[in-house]
Amino acid sequence: MSEITRSKEFRMAAIGIVVIVISGLMWVVPPAEVEVENSLHHLNFIPILLSAVLLSWGGAALTTLATAIAQSPYILISQRVSPENALDQVVELSIFGVAGVFAGFLSDRERRQKVELESASAELQRVYGELQANVDQLRRSERLYAAGQLAASLAHEIRNPLEGISGAASLLRRGKVSGENFRDCLDIIELESQRLNKLLTGFLEFARPRAPRFQPADIGLLIDSVRLLVAQSPLARSTPVAAVVPEGMSEVECDPEQLKQVLLNLVLNAVEASPPNSEVTIAADRVDGHVRISVTDKGAGVTPGDEDKIFEPFFTTREKGSGLGLAIASNIVRQHGGNLAAENNPAGGMTFRVELPVHQEVTQ
Numbered sequence: 001m002s003e004i005t006r007s008k009e010f011r012m013a014a015i016g017i018v019v020i021v022i023s024g025l026m027w028v029v030p031p032a033e034v035e036v037e038n039s040l041h042h043l044n045f046i047p048i049l050l051s052a053v054l055l056s057w058g059g060a061a062l063t064t065l066a067t068a069i070a071q072s073p074y075i076l077i078s079q080r081v082s083p084e085n086a087l088d089q090v091v092e093l094s095i096f097g098v099a100g101v102f103a104g105f106l107s108d109r110e111r112r113q114k115v116e117l118e119s120a121s122a123e124l125q126r127v128y129g130e131l132q133a134n135v136d137q138l139r140r141s142e143r144l145y146a147a148g149q150l151a152a153s154l155a156h157e158i159r160n161p162l163e164g165i166s167g168a169a170s171l172l173r174r175g176k177v178s179g180e181n182f183r184d185c186l187d188i189i190e191l192e193s194q195r196l197n198k199l200l201t202g203f204l205e206f207a208r209p210r211a212p213r214f215q216p217a218d219i220g221l222l223i224d225s226v227r228l229l230v231a232q233s234p235l236a237r238s239t240p241v242a243a244v245v246p247e248g249m250s251e252v253e254c255d256p257e258q259l260k261q262v263l264l265n266l267v268l269n270a271v272e273a274s275p276p277n278s279e280v281t282i283a284a285d286r287v288d289g290h291v292r293i294s295v296t297d298k299g300a301g302v303t304p305g306d307e308d309k310i311f312e313p314f315f316t317t318r319e320k321g322s323g324l325g326l327a328i329a330s331n332i333v334r335q336h337g338g339n340l341a342a343e344n345n346p347a348g349g350m351t352f353r354v355e356l357p358v359h360q361e362v363t364q
Contacts, residue, residue, distance in 0.1 A: 011050075011054045011055060012055065012059070014050075015047045015050050015051050015054070015055075015059075015063055016066070018046060018047040018050070019044075019047045019063065019066055019067050019070060020070070022043050022044060022046075022047070022067075023067070023070040044067050044092075044093060044096055045096045045099075045100075047063050047067065048060050048063050048064055048067070048096050048097060048099075048100035049099075049100055049103060050063075051063040051100060051104070052100045052101070052103035052104035052107055053103065053104075053107050055104070056104050056107070056108050057100075057101045057102075057103075057104025057105045057107075057108060058104070059104065060097070060100030060101050060103065060104040061097065061100070061101050061104075063100070064093065064096065064097030064100060064101075065097075067093065068093055068097075158196065158200075161192035161193070161195045161196040162192075162196070164188050164189075164192040165188070165189050165192045165193065165196075167188075168184075168185040168186075168188040168189045168192075169185075169189065171185050172185050210258070211335070212254070212255035212258055212332070212335050212336055213255050214253045214254060214255060214360050215253065215254075215255070215256065216251040216252070216253055217251060217252055217253075217254050217256040217259070218249075218251055219245065219249050219251075219252055219284050219291060219293070220243075220245040220249055220284070222256060222259060222260060222263070223243050223245055223263065223282050223284060223293070224243060225260065226260055226263045226264050226267055226282070227241045227243050227267070227282065229264060230264065230267050230268060230271060233268065233271070238276040238277055239271045239274045239276065239277075239278055239279065239280060240279055240280070241267060241271065241279070241280045241281075241282065242279055242280070242281050242282070243281075243282045243283075244281060244282070244283040244284070245282075245283070245284045246284070246285060249284060249286065249291075250286065250358060252291050252356060252358050253357075253358065253359050253360045254336055254356060254360075255332075255336070258332045258335075258336075259332070259336070259354075259356075261328075261329070261332065262329040262332050262333060262340075262354060263282070263293065263295070263354070265325045265326070265328070265329050266295040266329065266352045266354075267280060267282060267295055269325065269326070270295050270296070270297035270299070270350070270352070271297070273297050273299030273300065273349075273350070274297045274298055274299045274349070275298065275299065278297070278298040278299075279298070280295065280296065280297050280298075281294075281295070281296045282294070282295055283296070286358070287355075289357060289358055289359075290338075290355050290356060290357055290358065291355070291356050291357075291358055292353055292354070292355045293353070293354040293355075293356075294351055294352070294353050294354075295351065295352045295354075296345065296349060296350070296351045296352075297349045297350055297351075298345075298347075298348055298349040299348075299349050299350065300348070300349075301344040301345065301348065301349055301350045302342075302344065302350065304344065310326050310342060311326050311327055311329075311330040311340065311342075312327060326340075333354055333356070336356050336357075336360075337356070337357050337360060337361065338354060338355050338356035338357065339353075339354075339355045340352065340353070340354055340355075341353050341355075
């Protein structure tokens with residue numbers, strides 16, 4: 001026997017006992033005790049209502065019928081003493097029965113709705129589980145695809161310096177190179193080895209970025225230090241760098257070394273992309289709890305549609321670029337809870353914008 005069946009039988013038995021108890025008490029009370037009799041008769045509503053709520057409208061009807069059968073002899077006896085009181089009992093029992101059946105209908109509808117809701121909830125849980133599994137599988141597929149693309153790009157970038165090293169080593173192995181060519185071969189091996197080391201170092205920085213060490217930093221001082229560093233580069237001799245930082249800029253919670261790395265990369269790229277005798281500008285301002293740092297050049301910009309691609313690893317428009325600098329910068333800014341974006345200027349050139357929260361959220 002199932003748990004539901006046992007529960008239903010227990011409820012029916014309990015309601016039956018209540019009907020018997022009320023009917024038995026009425027037999028104890030003399031018909032002349034009209035007030036006590038009416039009070040007991042009013043208690044008939046309890047088992048009828050319980051049947052409606054716990055069983056169904058049919059249960060309420062059966063309980064009303066059982067009550068009428070159990071108490072009909074007493075009502076007939078009461079009619080001889082007080083016909084009006086007996087009529088009241090019949091009317092009240094009928095009203096109790098109708099009310100119980102109506103309450104049973106409402107209770108049945110509520111139970112059906114509850115079952116439908118539970119069924120719909122279970123179906124939604126099942127669908128959600130399948131959707132979550134599909135999303136997880138899609139994410140794994142995307143990660144595998146991204147890893148494959150990254151490995152293919154890395155292999156492509158490594159191939160060129162390896163071919164140069166292999167070619168130079170092959171010439172040296174033959175032993176038929178002159179002194180000048182010998183030095184050229186050694187230079188090729190050294191330069192391509194440095195290029196390969198730089199490429200792999202950049203890839204590791206991109207693949208395994210160091211977690212930021214947040215501390216308050218003065219944006220104005222940080223921008224000045226970047227500007228002074230760039231000024232030492234031969235590229236900056238014909239392309240000055242100007243800083244526009246309003247007074248009273250508040251400190252920003254960041255990793256100063258990482259943010260300096262980001263800005264240095266952006267400014268050096270801007271200087272390299274700028275024509276001679278032009279100017280690169282670093283500007284900072286504060287907007288809605290965020291600090292925005294813009295690096296603007298007057299170069300040729302990028303092809304429309306490539307603004308987002310420039311942050312992908314190994315995508316570069318420069319002949320000697322590794323394509324990892326902007327990808328690493330984007331990762332660092334993302335770890336700071338910020339955003340790095342780029343756009344072509346209407347008058348020519350590009351603007352890179354670094355937007356960072358002034359205060360870092362504390363994670364527990």
